[in-house]
Amino acid sequence: MQVRRKGAQCVREAAMRAWIGAALLGIGAVGSPDTLAVAHAQSAQSAPARLGMVDQFYRGRAVINAAVQAAGGAQALRAITAISYVAAGDVSNDIQGYSAARIGDPARDGGLRIVSRFDFAGSRFYQQIQQHYESGYDSAFATIWRGGVQYSPRWVPRDYTETANAPSPFAAGGAIMVSSRWLPPIILQRALQNFRSVAWIGESTLAEGPADIVEFSFDEFTRFRVHVVRANHKIRRVEAVAPDPISADDVSIAELSGDQTVAGVTFPTGIRALRRGAPTQTLQLTDVAINPAFSDADFSPPEGFTLVAAxxxxxxxxxxxxxxxxxxxxxxxxxxxxxxxxxxxxxxxxxxxxxxxxxxxxxxxxxxxxxxxxxxxxxxxxxxxxxxxxxxxxxxxxxxxxxxxxxxxxxxxxxxxxxxxxxxxxxxxxxxxxxxxxxxxxxxxxxxxxxxxxxxxxxxxxxxxxxxxxxxxxxxxxxxxxxxxxxxxxxxxxxxxxxxxxxxxxxxxxxxxxxxxxxxxxxxxxxxxxxxxxxxxxxxxxxxx
CATH class of the missing domain: 3.60.15.10 (Ribonuclease Z/Hydroxyacylglutathione hydrolase-like)
Structure with a gap:
């Protein structure tokens, strides 16, 4: 029964592609005899490009649909309204490292632990970053956002600032976009929301074998490029254009590995982040929770911290x-x-x-x-x-x-x-x-x-x-x-x-x-x-x- 459904779906998609191609070819069919001949000539020349774009859309949609099923299914992904996780491991800096001579070839210089809580339904955001460096420059700080107010606590002096009307991390290009590069279920959730922007653009070879490369608009500012392994339909590489003080524009890369299943949804266990082709973070993803029961206390400065004026x-x-x-x-x-x-x-x-x-x-x-x-x-x-x-x-x-x-x-x-x-x-x-x-x-x-x-x-x-x-x-x-x-x-x-x-x-x-x-x-x-x-x-x- 499943095979027949898939076969029928392929026939419908092929028919749809043919219909769209015919419609595109017929765009210039209205006009004078002179313009009609020109239109037919132009349509004949541009038809392969148009059909190629249509094919890229359908092929990209098929890849995303397969990835959605491998991650837990569309219903499970669409039901994610909140998430929390911890990412911790090694950090290697170049533009923030010990010597300018190591730019482009960073060495491990410390550890990093990121605690994240995202409430998509309630528009509440929490992200704490703990940093340890071999230099001794250890610190911990957080960005908290709820109700249009941003709180910025610091754990060493145990204080925080409060900023009203702060930009939302959920806005286009905000912190949620950056953090989502490590979370295929959130990536796929956003791909389903912006399905019309999906396009298959090529192939690659990853450690787990051949992969399809698909692009889509994560938001109105950002395009994501994901590499989906054909054998298991898992996203194992995520790319996005990112600003960079050295190269001006760069491709931020997240290489994902391993698997863990949380409430029927699959997440990676390993993250390897690269900038300008060099590894900067090697992290493990743990303590993942889907739709946890958050309270406002989870999005507030810690008790005992002193409010200081910004x-x-x-x-x-x-x-x-x-x-x-x-x-x-x-x-x-x-x-x-x-x-x-x-x-x-x-x-x-x-x-x-x-x-x-x-x-x-x-x-x-x-x-x-x-x-x-x-x-x-x-x-x-x-x-x-x-x-x-x-x-x-x-x-x-x-x-x-x-x-x-x-x-x-x-x-x-x-x-x-x-x-x-x-x-x-x-x-x-x-x-x-x-x-x-x-x-x-x-x-x-x-x-x-x-x-x-x-x-x-x-x-x-x-x-x-x-x-x-x-x-x-x-x-x-x-x-x-x-x-x-x-x-x-x-x-x-x-x-x-x-x-x-x-x-x-x-x-x-x-x-x-x-x-x-x-x-x-x-x-x-x-x-x-x-x-x-x-x-x-x-x-x-x-x-x-």
């Missing part, structure tokens, strides 16, 4: 003398110091992307008028600290950084995208003025003879070179990842604290990830946190090796 807007504030700070970037999680010298301005850091750095430059212009931004000091090559360097290049600034960072900073400058988003691709005509900073440091001198000191904390546990900026006239130390409240105490923090203790001229400390503090406050925190147990506030559950 910066409402991007603005520049005078800190001491000629030193200012632009705060409010990314809800107050990034700050950018700058110094108004006698005849030019020096900025410290280019965080996030071009759009945010343009906001910083606008604030610098508001304070300093038409004084040129002659230099921007980039502490290290990590994309969240240097991704906006292209905006300073547009403004005519020279980039000061360690010599080994030049190539990657040039790539960031040419990426031509705000927050690494866009469709333009890299720009080939960008020339980035660059001044290498030696390990011994570098002095910036204005026409009045006043100096700023660029300091290199070389050989830290975080990166091989991390520059700081010190103004001996205003007695202000400006650092990047030299100190972070949301990261456990580590050897890099200890080294910087020792430097501050030894340099009694420092009165104020600024940080990209912290608000201004006095010398006394900083050293008190350093003393208190030095004894902070490494596992006292966060349970890493096996992330360390």
């Amino acid at each position: 910066e409402p807007q991007v603005r520049a504030t005078q800190i001491a003398g000629r030193v200012y700070e632009v705060s409010g970037l990314a809800g107050g999680t990034y700050q950018v110091p700058f110094v108004v010298m006698d005849d030019f301005v020096v900025a410290y850091e280019a965080p996030l992307g071009i759009a945010q750095t343009r906001q910083v430059i606008a604030e610098i212009r508001r304070v300093a008028g038409d004084k040129p931004i002659r230099y921007v000091v980039v502490s290290h090559f990590h994309a969240d600290h240097a991704g906006g360097v292209g905006a300073y290049v547009e403004a005519g600034a020279t980039v000061l950084s360690s010599p080994e960072n030049q190539a990657v900073l040039q790539s960031y400058a040419a990426s031509n995208r705000p927050q690494f988003q866009g469709l333009e691709g890299p720009r080939a005509d960008v020339t980035m003025p660059f001044q290498p900073v030696p390990a011994a440091g570098y002095d910036i001198v204005d026409r009045a003879g006043s100096r700023l000191q660029v300091l290199d904390f070389a050989g830290t546990s975080h990166v091989d070179h991390m520059l700081a900026l010190y103004d001996p006239e205003a007695h202000v130390f400006m650092g990047a990842d030299h100190y972070i409240e949301a990261v456990l105490w580590n050897p890099t923090f200890e080294r910087v604290a020792d430097w501050v203790r030894d340099n009694r001229g420092v009165a104020t400390l600024l940080g990209v990830h912290v608000r201004p503090m006095s010398r006394e406050t900083y050293l008190e925190r350093a003393q208190r946190r030095r004894g902070e147990p490494r596992r006292g506030r966060i349970t890493w559950e096996g992330l360390r090796r």
